[in-house]
Amino acid sequence: MIDTVELLFFLEVLIGGLLAGVMYSLVALGFVLIYKASRVFNFAQGAMVFFAVLSFVGFMELGLPFWAAFLVTVALMILVGMTTERLVLRQLVNQSDQTLLMATIGLAFVFEGMGQLIWGVEVRRLDLGIPDVPLEWVLDSTGMFISALDISAGVVAAVMVTVLAILFSKTKIGLGLRAVADGHAAAMSIGIPLKSIWMIVWATAGVVALVAGMMWGARNGVQFALVWLALKAWPVLIIGGFTSVPGVIVAGLMVGAIEKVAEVYIGPAFGGGIEGWAPYMMAVVFLMFRPEGLFGERMIRRV
Amino acid sequence: MTETREALRGFGRGVRVAAAAAFAAGAALLAAAPGADAAEQYFPIPSSRVGPFSAMGTGYYGGIIDYLTYVNMTGGVNGVQLVWAECETEYNAARTAECYQRLMVGPNGQRMVVFDTLGTPGAYAVINRMAEDQVVLAQYGYGRTDAADGTVWPWVFNAASHYWDQIAMKLAFMAEQEGGVENMRGKKVVHLHIDSAFGREPLPAMRAIAEEWGLNLVEIAIPSPGLEQQSQWLQIRRERPDWVTFYCAGSGMCSTGMTAAARVNFPRDRMIYVTFGGAEEDMVPAGDAGVGTYVVANAVPGRDFPLVQEIERVVYGAGRGNLSNPERVGTVYWNRGVGAAVAWIEALRNAQEMFDKVGQPVTGAEFRDGYEALDMNAARLEELGVAEMIAPYRMTCAEHGGARKFRMMQWDGTQFQVVSDWMGPNDPDMISEMIRESAARFAEENGITPRECPPDPA
Structure with a gap:
């Protein structure tokens, strides 16, 4: 007979993992957007998350109310996206993917440095008004600890994915974006405005970074360590596929659930602390059997 | 064409002349630069101002630099002015080793006499170089614990105690709260720690005490950077411990510990944070979730200490403070940095x-002897204006463990409240014996002959 307490605990670990996974997906979404548009793995996405939310709390410290600070930061991230396109990407049209990748590594340093230079290195608290404590009614009825912030993150992720899915499948921008992803030169030759597409995508990735940063910042404080969230997003991308928005959500859920279950049930055998590398092991397995990820596009190249 | 060539030749000549002039000027500057004989003493600052450990680095090294500036502005050390150079480590062991090399010789051509890595991984990275390079490794409350044995580690000091004494003090505090050591039998303590040399450092002492007291010790590791601690805290909830000791690093991991504890309703007044994870910058991001958390201090925060007020008046009053935000004067890391620098300057004095070098710079070997002669008794601490901010301590040839005492503080949501007097391990001799055994083992494995130390007259 299964021990009810153990079963409930397992469920709690699983649900907690799934909700943590949603938080990873939020970060991974930004990567997917940029990869879809330019076949670039944007190394600067973690730094953008940090820069965006740091600016947001910075504006609030300057006296702006919540919504004003949010809108100003959205405007700032759009500006940052446009500037990135103008100063970095435009110079690198038709260059190899590796060149663009290297450029994003440089960009990461720029965002990290600029953020700290403008707003200082102090750790800030961010209060979204959503408490990161167990929901009473869930606790009372099931004895499980499920945080209100996690549930909110799930809702936010669902909304964002829906909006992005519509953007990609139902609008001209989405169509153009998919064309650009297939080849810069080909897309430009049929009149797709590559530069505007890039500008829109980088700006959107900036806004996604802000939302992800706000959810994480509310839980962990706004601080440099947010840059490392990218480490959690990478296995999600490999598993979900670099080009699929629903893919990162499913993969995020998988990564979150598996890493938590692994840490709690297998971790002690390894001295604990395995959740750092467990998702990467999973990613390696995927690379061996399904390199394009769960929902990624299978690449066929003529040679 | 000829004109162009001529112009280029002329330009080349110009460059050569300019280079020669620059070289001559440089040589003259070097000659004029204060050498080893000038009345200057050089100190290296391997700071960590950017990245995830910036709060710690800016506060601690800010405190050190502010004290050095204060000494300079008030006449130096018997007239000797202090100079320093910075190198950014980002709290990374490999970069600390690189900075160690870069900072070896200062801008005035002097060799460094002391090195303070502000981090256990960094300390482990350079610790074996000290004797050869004749540099004191001043581990101010961190680092390799058995280096407190001066017979094996003559060049390494722990003026603000070490992690074995610290964990023993925490267990002593728990015993006090539980009504005595006899009540600790069967109690469960979780040691939650970052999966690194720093996180594991207190474990030998903790395991030994747990065995002696009949404690149930559970060790749970968190992989860096530790922004996600859900599985660890669910394990803690399942274990239902009486106490949690937390060795976290960086305010990301440290503040998350409190919010994650709140998520599973674990009482914060049953958690004790380590010195290098328990500062205002670590507590603030957790908001209300941090209220009640215990933190151990080897340098008490606050602005009421006379030296802190003097630094504010003299250094910050003249606009020469190192902190970009002067409000951070008197915080945990800043005060700790001041405590570390006070030891440097006392050693130099x-x-x-x-x-017989009053008014002159000293060598590494001389500085080492000066550090070993530190006698920071209550009267001297009073004179220096840091009484009650740091615990009195005295170094000897064999004993490099410093004060061996800490104070317990509790976070009230906006600042720390000191809740205990200076406390040490319940059984300091037991820790000393463990240190001697560990150091002797290291000496044997590495072919080191421990030096003979005369019996301590005190």
């Missing part, structure tokens, strides 16, 4: 007097 000792060395000048011991080697």
Whole structure:
């Protein structure tokens, strides 16, 4: 007979993992957007998350109310996206993917440095008004600890994915974006405005970074360590596929659930602390059997 | 065409002349630069101002630099002015080793006499170089614990105690709260720690005490950077411990510990944070979730200490403070940095007097002897204006463990409240014996002959 307490605990670990996974997906979404548009793995996405939310709390410290600070930061991230396109990407049209990748590594340093230079290195608290404590009614009825912030993150992720899915499948921008992803030169030759597409995508990735940063910042404080969230997003991308928005959500859920279950049930055998590398092991397995990820596009190249 | 060539030749000549002039000027500058004989003493600052450990680095090294500036502005050390150079480590062991090399010789051509890595991984990265390079490794409350044995580690000091004494003090505090050591039998303590040399450092002492007291010790590791601690805290909830000791690093991991504890309703007044994870910058991001958390201090925060007020008046009053936000004067890391720098300068003063070099710079070997002669008794701490901010301590040839005492503080949501007097391990001799055994083992494995130390007259 299964021990009810153990079963409930397992469920709690699983649900907690799934909700943590949603938080990873939020970060991974930004990567997917940029990869879809330019076949670039944007190394600067973690730094953008940090820069965006740091600016947001910075504006609030300057006296702006919540919504004003949010809108100003959205405007700032759009500006940052446009500037990135103008100063970095435009110079690198038709260059190899590796060149663009290297450029994003440089960009990461720029965002990290600029953020700290403008707003200082102090750790800030961010209060979204959503408490990161167990929901009473869930606790009372099931004895499980499920945080209100996690549930909110799930809702936010669902909304964002829906909006992005519509953007990609139902609008001209989405169509153009998919064309650009297939080849810069080909897309430009049929009149797709590559530069505007890039500008829109980088700006959107900036806004996604802000939302992800706000959810994480509310839980962990706004601080440099947010840059490392990218480490959690990478296995999600490999598993979900670099080009699929629903893919990162499913993969995020998988990564979150598996890493938590692994840490709690297998971790002690390894001295604990395995959740750092467990998702990467999973990613390696995927690379061996399904390199394009769960929902990624299978690449066929003529040679 | 000829004109162009001529112009280029002329330009080349110009460059050569300019280079020669620059070289001559540089040589003259070097000659004029204060050498080893000038009345200057050089100190290296391997700071960590950017990245995830910036709060710690800016506060601690800010405190050190502010004290050095204060000493300079008030006449130096018997007239000797202090100079320093910075190198950014980002709290990374490999970069600390690189900075160690870069900072070896200062801008005035002097060799460094002391090195303070502000981090256990960094300390482990350079610790074996000290004797050869004749540099003191001043581990101010961190680092390799068995280096407190001066017979095996003559060049390494722990003026603000070490992690074995610290964990033993925490267990002593728990015992006090539980009504005595006898009540600790069967109690469960979780040691939650970052999966690194720093996180594991207190474990030998903790395991030994747990065995002696009949404690149930559970060790749970968190992989860096530790922004996600859900599985660890669910394990903690399942274990239902009486206490949690937390060795976290960086405010990301440290503040998350409190919010994650709140998520599973674990009482914060049953958690005790380590010195290098328990500062205002670590507590603030957790908001209300941090209220009640215990933190151990080897340098008490606050602005009421006379030296802190003097630094504010003299250094910050003249606009020469190192902190970009002067509000951070008197915080945990800043005060700790001041405590570390006070030890440097006292050692320098000792060395000048011991080697008849008053008003002159000293060498690494002389500085080491000066550091070993530190006698920071209550009267001296009072004179220096840091009484009650740091615990009195005294170094000897064999004993490099410093004060061996800490104070317990509790976070009230906006600042720390000191809740205990200076406390040490319940059984300091037991820790000393463990240190001796560990150091002797290291000496044997590495072919080191421990030096003979005269019996301590005190």
